[in-house]
Amino acid sequence: MASTVKKTKSVWFCSHCGNEYSKWLGRCPACGEWNTLVEKEVVTGKAAGPMTVPGGSRKPMPLKEVSTTQEDRVSLGSAEVDRLLGGGIVKGSLVLMGGEPGIGKSTLSLQLPLHRPELKTLYVTGEESVKQVKMRADRLGGDSSNCLIFSETDMSAILAEAEEVAPDLMIVDSVQTMYCQHVESTAGSVSQIKEVAAQLLRFAKSTGIPVILIGHITKEGTIAGPKILEHIVDVVLQFEGENRGAYRVLRSIKNRFGSTSELAVFEMTGTGLREVANPSEMLIPMHEAGLSGTAIAAMLDGNRPFLFEVQALVSSAVYGTAQRSATGFDVRRLNMLLAVLERRAGFKLGQKDVFLNMAGGLRITDPACDLAVIVAVLSSNFDMPIPADVCFAGEVGLSGEIRPVSQAARRAVEAARVGFKRIFVSSYTHFDQKPQGIEVVKVADIPALVRALFK
Numbered sequence: 313m314a315s316t317v318k319k320t321k322s323v324w325f326c327s328h329c330g331n332e333y334s335k336w337l338g339r340c341p342a343c344g345e346w347n348t349l350v351e352k353e354v355v356t357g358k359a360a361g362p363m364t365v366p367g368g369s370r371k372p373m374p375l376k377e378v379s380t381t382q383e384d385r386v387s388l389g390s391a392e393v394d395r396l397l398g399g400g401i402v403k404g405s406l407v408l409m410g411g412e413p414g415i416g417k418s419t420l421s422l423q424l425p426l427h428r429p430e431l432k433t434l435y436v437t438g439e440e441s442v443k444q445v446k447m448r449a450d451r452l453g454g455d456s457s458n459c460l461i462f463s464e465t466d467m468s469a470i471l472a473e474a475e476e477v478a479p480d481l482m483i484v485d486s487v488q489t490m491y492c493q494h495v496e497s498t499a500g501s502v503s504q505i506k507e508v509a510a511q512l513l514r515f516a517k518s519t520g521i522p523v524i525l526i527g528h529i530t531k532e533g534t535i536a537g538p539k540i541l542e543h544i545v546d547v548v549l550q551f552e553g554e555n556r557g558a559y560r561v562l563r564s565i566k567n568r569f570g571s572t573s574e575l576a577v578f579e580m581t582g583t584g585l586r587e588v589a590n591p592s593e594m595l596i597p598m599h600e601a602g603l604s605g606t607a608i609a610a611m612l613d614g615n616r617p618f619l620f621e622v623q624a625l626v627s628s629a630v631y632g633t634a635q636r637s638a639t640g641f642d643v644r645r646l647n648m649l650l651a652v653l654e655r656r657a658g659f660k661l662g663q664k665d666v667f668l669n670m671a672g673g674l675r676i677t678d679p680a681c682d683l684a685v686i687v688a689v690l691s692s693n694f695d696m697p698i699p700a701d702v703c704f705a706g707e708v709g710l711s712g713e714i715r716p717v718s719q720a721a722r723r724a725v726e727a728a729r730v731g732f733k734r735i736f737v738s739s740y741t742h743f744d745q746k747p748q749g750i751e752v753v754k755v756a757d758i759p760a761l762v763r764a765l766f767k
Contacts, residue, residue: 330538398570411551426454
């Protein structure tokens with residue numbers, strides 16, 4: 313059989329979305345960005361290795377004959393991470409974990425094998441030396457007897473070593489530092505990231521060894537590199553939270569083997585990331601009672617309810633133009649809620665500065681937090697504290713009405729379990745069964761809310 317001849321050709325890659333074109337274009341037709349096409353030399357004529365799924369068939373078969381037995385999973389020794397993955401990492405899967413620098417990606421990826429010494433783990437580091445990884449492992453604690461450290465960036469050497477070692481788990485830190493010799497571009501480029509991810513996927517599927525791949529994110533908060541990277545992998549996990557804050561949220565963005573409605577909360581400590589099994593007890597007020605400008609929101613992120621504190625500060629505008637600032641909350645939605653307060657309820661906040669903060673460094677997108685934001689702003693404006701045993705769950709509409717939110721019963725049950733006595737919800741909220749241990753106060757609009765709270 314004639315050998316395959318290697319050939320090179322010039323192609324144009326979009327540095328924003330990763331699409332490939334045969335000629336230069338001023339604007340990428342896929343993403344619409346201007347002047348993002350970069351010329352790269354790529355190798356053609358080299359056949360890629362076969363990629364098979366463990367337990368799969370290379371021949372067509374009737375769909376009704378396909379076995380639907382549960383995927384073979386491996387526990388990583390972390391209850392929160394296992395729950396996020398759907399019960400453990402699936403053998404032969406490729407998991408991408410992204411996040412900002414310093415948020416805890418490398419810490420968590422090293423912490424997993426140290427607390428699961430039964431797994432033979434190959435930890436490939438392309439960013440740090442072996443001594444740096446050893447220093448972190450000593451700080452994290454655990455059993456490192458079955459964790460092998462390999463400092464390398466050449467994919468051919470990494471895969472050869474992995475086939476020889478035959479680990480139970482492989483961790484690669486990070487995809488942006490790895491390179492393939494036959495791709496004529498620097499490490500971290502679009503073509504290199506695509507080829508590295510494709511080779512790791514072929515390795516995982518053919519051997520059944522699960523691979524955790526660490527990736528950086530851009531300033532926009534998305535995984536760095538081409539978008540096709542997220543399509544190649546089976547699971548995408550992303551860290552959220554402020555580096556200066558203590559709490560980190562690991563969220564499932566994509567999961568071919570489980571739900572994407574889960575999240576895990578961690579607290580950064582001197583000995584690594586500590587699982588927060590009950591986030592509600594960590595995010596509720598940690599100050600003396602009787603302070604104005606605070607309210608408790610009953611939030612539901614995915615399938616997990618928890619309560620956290622909303623902090624607001626309203627003061628007279630010193631420089632003439634009122635300022636609007638929000639940390640962990642969409643400032644445009646804050647402006648909308650302030651406009652509703654002024655137009656529908658008659659509160660003059662146009663000449664006052666409003667500052668909003670979500671406790672714990674969390675970023676909140678649940679519209680059920682609108683009610684707590686409104687209450688916190690009014691509490692600071694009136695300088696009247698909200699009772700410590702009251703929480704809120706409701707969406708505020710443009711006409712000033714309070715709209716019902718999904719799964720209000722689960723929010724009320726969580727509030728009662730933590731120790732709250734009353735929860736304010738929309739008057740249109742329906743409960744199949746009245747929550748026990750907590751009083752449900754239904755309000756129709758903002759004026760009714762003000763009359764019930766600020767008598």
